[in-house]
Amino acid sequence: MTMTPRVRNVALTAHVTSSVGWLGAVGGFLALAVAGLTSRDAQMVRAAYLAMELTTWFVIVPLSLASLLTGLVQSLGTTWGLFRHYWVVAKLLLNILATILLLLHTRPIARVAAVAAERTLSSADLRQLRIQLVADAGAALLLLLVATTLSVYKPRGLTPYGRRKQDEQAAASIGRDARRTGTPPWVYVSWIIAIAVVLVFVILHLTGRGLGAREGRAWREDVLLLQPGVQSDLRQEPREVRLEIQVADARSKQFNAAPNPEPVNRPASCRVRDRTSASGTAACCG
Numbered sequence: 258m259t260m261t262p263r264v265r266n267v268a269l270t271a272h273v274t275s276s277v278g279w280l281g282a283v284g285g286f287l288a289l290a291v292a293g294l295t296s297r298d299a300q301m302v303r304a305a306y307l308a309m310e311l312t313t314w315f316v317i318v319p320l321s322l323a324s325l326l327t328g329l330v331q332s333l334g335t336t337w338g339l340f341r342h343y344w345v346v347a348k349l350l351l352n353i354l355a356t357i358l359l360l361l362h363t364r365p366i367a368r369v370a371a372v373a374a375e376r377t378l379s380s381a382d383l384r385q386l387r388i389q390l391v392a393d394a395g396a397a398l399l400l401l402l403v404a405t406t407l408s409v410y411k412p413r414g415l416t417p418y419g420r421r422k423q424d425e426q427a428a429a430s431i432g433r434d435a436r437r438t439g440t441p442p443w444v445y446v447s448w449i450i451a452i453a454v455v456l457v458f459v460i461l462h463l464t465g466r467g468l469g470a471r472e473g474r475a476w477r478e479d480v481l482l483l484q485p486g487v488q489s490d491l492r493q494e495p496r497e498v499r500l501e502i503q504v505a506d507a508r509s510k511q512f513n514a515a516p517n518p519e520p521v522n523r524p525a526s527c528r529v530r531d532r533t534s535a536s537g538t539a540a541c542c543g
Contacts, residue, residue: 341422
Protein backbone atom coordinates (compact mmCIF):
# COMPACT_ATOMS: atom_id res chain seq x y z
CA MET A 258 0.00 0.00 0.00
CA THR A 259 1.49 3.34 -1.12
CA MET A 260 0.62 6.51 0.76
CA THR A 261 -0.52 9.69 -0.92
CA PRO A 262 2.04 12.52 -1.12
CA ARG A 263 0.35 14.50 1.65
CA VAL A 264 0.20 11.54 4.04
CA ARG A 265 3.77 10.61 3.16
CA ASN A 266 5.00 14.12 4.03
CA VAL A 267 3.19 14.00 7.38
CA ALA A 268 4.69 10.59 8.19
CA LEU A 269 8.16 11.75 7.12
CA THR A 270 7.91 14.87 9.28
CA ALA A 271 6.85 12.82 12.31
CA HIS A 272 9.67 10.34 11.76
CA VAL A 273 12.38 12.99 11.36
CA THR A 274 11.13 14.96 14.36
CA SER A 275 11.01 11.94 16.69
CA SER A 276 14.38 10.61 15.49
CA VAL A 277 16.18 13.94 15.89
CA GLY A 278 14.51 14.47 19.27
CA TRP A 279 15.64 11.01 20.39
CA LEU A 280 19.20 11.78 19.34
CA GLY A 281 19.21 15.10 21.20
CA ALA A 282 17.67 13.60 24.34
CA VAL A 283 20.33 10.88 24.47
CA GLY A 284 23.00 13.56 24.08
CA GLY A 285 21.54 15.46 27.04
CA PHE A 286 21.37 12.23 29.05
CA LEU A 287 25.07 11.62 28.34
CA ALA A 288 25.94 15.12 29.56
CA LEU A 289 24.02 14.53 32.81
CA ALA A 290 25.69 11.13 33.31
CA VAL A 291 29.17 12.66 32.90
CA ALA A 292 28.28 15.51 35.29
CA GLY A 293 26.97 13.07 37.90
CA LEU A 294 30.14 10.99 37.67
CA THR A 295 32.76 13.77 37.70
CA SER A 296 31.20 16.64 39.66
CA ARG A 297 32.23 17.26 43.28
CA ASP A 298 29.13 19.33 44.04
CA ALA A 299 26.74 17.08 45.98
CA GLN A 300 23.66 19.06 44.95
CA MET A 301 24.62 18.92 41.27
CA VAL A 302 25.20 15.16 41.45
CA ARG A 303 21.83 14.60 43.06
CA ALA A 304 20.03 16.85 40.57
CA ALA A 305 21.77 15.16 37.63
CA TYR A 306 20.62 11.65 38.51
CA LEU A 307 17.08 12.73 39.34
CA ALA A 308 16.89 14.58 36.01
CA MET A 309 18.26 11.51 34.20
CA GLU A 310 15.39 9.36 35.44
CA LEU A 311 12.79 11.93 34.40
CA THR A 312 14.43 12.41 31.00
CA THR A 313 14.46 8.67 30.40
CA TRP A 314 10.79 8.03 31.09
CA PHE A 315 9.19 11.21 29.76
CA VAL A 316 11.45 12.07 26.82
CA ILE A 317 13.71 9.27 25.60
CA VAL A 318 11.29 6.33 25.86
CA PRO A 319 8.35 8.09 24.10
CA LEU A 320 10.60 9.46 21.34
CA SER A 321 12.24 6.06 20.75
CA LEU A 322 8.88 4.34 20.36
CA ALA A 323 7.59 7.15 18.12
CA SER A 324 10.70 6.91 15.92
CA LEU A 325 10.31 3.15 15.58
CA LEU A 326 6.60 3.25 14.74
CA THR A 327 6.84 6.14 12.28
CA GLY A 328 9.78 4.45 10.61
CA LEU A 329 7.68 1.32 10.08
CA VAL A 330 4.86 3.39 8.58
CA GLN A 331 7.31 5.24 6.36
CA SER A 332 8.86 2.02 5.06
CA LEU A 333 5.63 0.11 4.46
CA GLY A 334 3.88 3.07 2.85
CA THR A 335 6.57 4.03 0.31
CA THR A 336 8.51 2.36 -2.49
CA TRP A 337 11.49 1.85 -0.19
CA GLY A 338 9.77 -1.06 1.50
CA LEU A 339 10.85 -2.73 4.72
CA PHE A 340 13.14 -5.50 3.47
CA ARG A 341 14.06 -4.35 -0.03
CA HIS A 342 17.20 -2.34 0.78
CA TYR A 343 20.04 -3.28 3.08
CA TRP A 344 20.28 0.20 4.58
CA VAL A 345 16.61 0.11 5.61
CA VAL A 346 17.07 -3.31 7.24
CA ALA A 347 20.23 -2.13 9.02
CA LYS A 348 18.54 1.01 10.33
CA LEU A 349 15.55 -1.00 11.47
CA LEU A 350 17.73 -3.42 13.42
CA LEU A 351 19.67 -0.55 15.01
CA ASN A 352 16.46 1.15 16.16
CA ILE A 353 15.05 -2.07 17.60
CA LEU A 354 18.34 -2.83 19.38
CA ALA A 355 18.57 0.69 20.80
CA THR A 356 14.96 0.59 22.03
CA ILE A 357 15.35 -2.80 23.75
CA LEU A 358 18.63 -1.80 25.41
CA LEU A 359 17.03 1.43 26.56
CA LEU A 360 14.17 -0.41 28.25
CA LEU A 361 16.52 -2.93 29.87
CA HIS A 362 18.87 -0.24 31.19
CA THR A 363 16.17 1.65 33.03
CA ARG A 364 17.01 -0.51 36.07
CA PRO A 365 20.40 1.06 36.87
CA ILE A 366 18.97 4.52 36.15
CA ALA A 367 16.15 4.00 38.65
CA ARG A 368 18.55 2.46 41.18
CA VAL A 369 20.99 5.38 41.17
CA ALA A 370 18.16 7.93 41.22
CA ALA A 371 16.54 6.21 44.22
CA VAL A 372 19.79 6.32 46.21
CA ALA A 373 20.49 9.92 45.17
CA ALA A 374 17.04 10.94 46.36
CA GLU A 375 17.65 9.48 49.83
CA ARG A 376 21.21 10.52 50.61
CA THR A 377 24.25 12.32 49.30
CA LEU A 378 26.40 10.32 46.90
CA SER A 379 30.16 10.36 47.37
CA SER A 380 32.60 9.75 44.54
CA ALA A 381 32.95 6.08 45.56
CA ASP A 382 29.24 5.27 45.94
CA LEU A 383 27.85 3.11 43.11
CA ARG A 384 30.83 4.09 40.98
CA GLN A 385 30.68 1.06 38.67
CA LEU A 386 26.99 1.64 38.08
CA ARG A 387 27.54 5.31 37.31
CA ILE A 388 30.32 4.49 34.88
CA GLN A 389 27.96 2.01 33.20
CA LEU A 390 25.41 4.79 32.67
CA VAL A 391 28.01 6.89 30.85
CA ALA A 392 29.07 3.93 28.69
CA ASP A 393 25.46 3.01 27.84
CA ALA A 394 24.60 6.57 26.86
CA GLY A 395 27.71 6.79 24.67
CA ALA A 396 26.89 3.51 22.92
CA ALA A 397 23.28 4.59 22.34
CA LEU A 398 24.43 7.91 20.89
CA LEU A 399 26.78 6.08 18.53
CA LEU A 400 24.00 3.75 17.33
CA LEU A 401 21.69 6.69 16.65
CA LEU A 402 24.41 8.55 14.74
CA VAL A 403 24.96 5.49 12.53
CA ALA A 404 21.21 5.23 11.89
CA THR A 405 21.06 8.93 11.01
CA THR A 406 23.97 8.53 8.60
CA LEU A 407 22.23 5.64 6.86
CA SER A 408 19.08 7.73 6.48
CA VAL A 409 20.97 10.61 4.88
CA TYR A 410 23.28 8.72 2.49
CA LYS A 411 21.03 5.72 1.70
CA PRO A 412 23.77 3.31 0.51
CA ARG A 413 22.89 1.24 -2.51
CA GLY A 414 22.21 -2.47 -2.27
CA LEU A 415 19.11 -4.60 -2.76
CA THR A 416 18.27 -7.62 -0.67
CA PRO A 417 17.22 -10.86 -2.43
CA TYR A 418 13.63 -9.98 -1.64
CA GLY A 419 14.15 -6.49 -3.10
CA ARG A 420 15.70 -7.86 -6.30
CA ARG A 421 12.79 -10.22 -6.74
CA LYS A 422 10.30 -7.41 -6.32
CA GLN A 423 12.26 -5.27 -8.77
CA ASP A 424 12.24 -8.04 -11.37
CA GLU A 425 8.51 -8.46 -10.98
CA GLN A 426 7.92 -4.75 -11.49
CA ALA A 427 10.17 -4.70 -14.55
CA ALA A 428 8.36 -7.70 -16.04
CA ALA A 429 5.00 -6.05 -15.47
CA SER A 430 6.15 -2.80 -17.05
CA ILE A 431 7.10 -4.50 -20.35
CA GLY A 432 3.83 -6.38 -20.60
CA ARG A 433 4.74 -9.80 -19.23
CA ASP A 434 2.33 -11.81 -17.16
CA ALA A 435 4.02 -11.59 -13.83
CA ARG A 436 2.29 -12.50 -10.64
CA ARG A 437 2.32 -9.46 -8.45
CA THR A 438 2.85 -10.39 -4.86
CA GLY A 439 2.70 -8.01 -1.94
CA THR A 440 4.58 -8.16 1.32
CA PRO A 441 4.41 -11.68 2.78
CA PRO A 442 1.95 -12.05 5.66
CA TRP A 443 4.68 -13.26 8.02
CA VAL A 444 6.32 -9.84 7.80
CA TYR A 445 3.24 -8.11 9.20
CA VAL A 446 2.80 -10.80 11.86
CA SER A 447 6.45 -10.43 12.93
CA TRP A 448 6.14 -6.69 13.28
CA ILE A 449 2.91 -6.91 15.21
CA ILE A 450 4.60 -9.29 17.66
CA ALA A 451 7.66 -7.02 17.95
CA ILE A 452 5.52 -3.94 18.60
CA ALA A 453 3.47 -5.85 21.19
CA VAL A 454 6.65 -6.92 23.04
CA VAL A 455 7.92 -3.34 23.13
CA LEU A 456 4.58 -2.07 24.43
CA VAL A 457 4.54 -4.77 27.13
CA PHE A 458 8.02 -3.66 28.26
CA VAL A 459 6.87 -0.05 28.47
CA ILE A 460 3.67 -0.87 30.36
CA LEU A 461 5.51 -3.08 32.88
CA HIS A 462 8.12 -0.42 33.57
CA LEU A 463 5.60 2.40 33.85
CA THR A 464 3.48 0.41 36.33
CA GLY A 465 6.52 -0.57 38.42
CA ARG A 466 6.21 -4.29 37.68
CA GLY A 467 9.06 -4.54 35.21
CA LEU A 468 12.64 -5.69 35.59
CA GLY A 469 14.23 -4.37 38.77
CA ALA A 470 11.00 -3.37 40.54
CA ARG A 471 11.65 -5.68 43.51
CA GLU A 472 15.34 -4.81 43.41
CA GLY A 473 14.46 -1.12 43.60
CA ARG A 474 12.45 -1.74 46.79
CA ALA A 475 15.45 -3.56 48.27
CA TRP A 476 17.64 -0.54 47.54
CA ARG A 477 15.17 1.77 49.25
CA GLU A 478 15.19 -0.49 52.32
CA ASP A 479 19.02 -0.50 52.40
CA VAL A 480 19.07 3.29 52.24
CA LEU A 481 16.61 3.54 55.12
CA LEU A 482 18.66 1.13 57.24
CA LEU A 483 21.81 3.21 56.58
CA GLN A 484 20.11 6.34 57.98
CA PRO A 485 19.05 6.00 61.63
CA GLY A 486 16.03 8.04 62.50
CA VAL A 487 14.46 7.81 59.05
CA GLN A 488 11.13 5.97 59.23
CA SER A 489 9.50 4.52 56.13
CA ASP A 490 5.76 4.62 55.61
CA LEU A 491 4.98 0.91 55.81
CA ARG A 492 1.40 1.40 54.78
CA GLN A 493 2.55 2.19 51.21
CA GLU A 494 4.66 -0.98 50.86
CA PRO A 495 3.41 -4.47 49.92
CA ARG A 496 2.54 -6.90 52.72
CA GLU A 497 5.64 -9.08 52.31
CA VAL A 498 7.93 -6.04 52.48
CA ARG A 499 6.23 -4.84 55.67
CA LEU A 500 6.72 -8.26 57.27
CA GLU A 501 10.41 -8.31 56.34
CA ILE A 502 10.99 -4.85 57.83
CA GLN A 503 9.08 -5.76 61.02
CA VAL A 504 11.10 -8.97 61.47
CA ALA A 505 14.34 -7.03 60.98
CA ASP A 506 13.27 -4.43 63.58
CA ALA A 507 12.33 -7.19 66.06
CA ARG A 508 15.70 -8.91 65.68
CA SER A 509 17.50 -5.60 66.13
CA LYS A 510 15.59 -4.85 69.34
CA GLN A 511 16.21 -8.39 70.66
CA PHE A 512 19.94 -8.03 70.03
CA ASN A 513 20.10 -4.64 71.78
CA ALA A 514 18.12 -5.98 74.77
CA ALA A 515 20.43 -9.00 75.36
CA PRO A 516 22.18 -8.96 78.83
CA ASN A 517 25.84 -8.11 78.98
CA PRO A 518 28.19 -11.07 79.51
CA GLU A 519 29.77 -11.54 82.90
CA PRO A 520 33.15 -9.86 83.35
CA VAL A 521 36.10 -12.05 82.55
CA ASN A 522 38.55 -10.65 85.08
CA ARG A 523 37.08 -12.04 88.30
CA PRO A 524 39.00 -12.85 91.45
CA ALA A 525 41.01 -16.04 91.40
CA SER A 526 39.11 -17.42 94.38
CA CYS A 527 35.87 -17.14 92.38
CA ARG A 528 37.33 -19.10 89.50
CA VAL A 529 38.49 -21.83 91.90
CA ARG A 530 35.09 -22.11 93.52
CA ASP A 531 33.49 -22.20 90.06
CA ARG A 532 35.22 -25.49 89.46
CA THR A 533 34.19 -26.92 92.83
CA SER A 534 30.56 -25.83 93.25
CA ALA A 535 27.98 -23.51 91.83
CA SER A 536 27.16 -22.16 95.30
CA GLY A 537 30.72 -20.96 95.68
CA THR A 538 30.40 -18.80 92.61
CA ALA A 539 27.20 -17.30 93.86
CA ALA A 540 28.73 -16.55 97.23
CA CYS A 541 31.90 -15.07 95.79
CA CYS A 542 30.38 -13.01 93.04
CA GLY A 543 27.21 -11.98 94.75
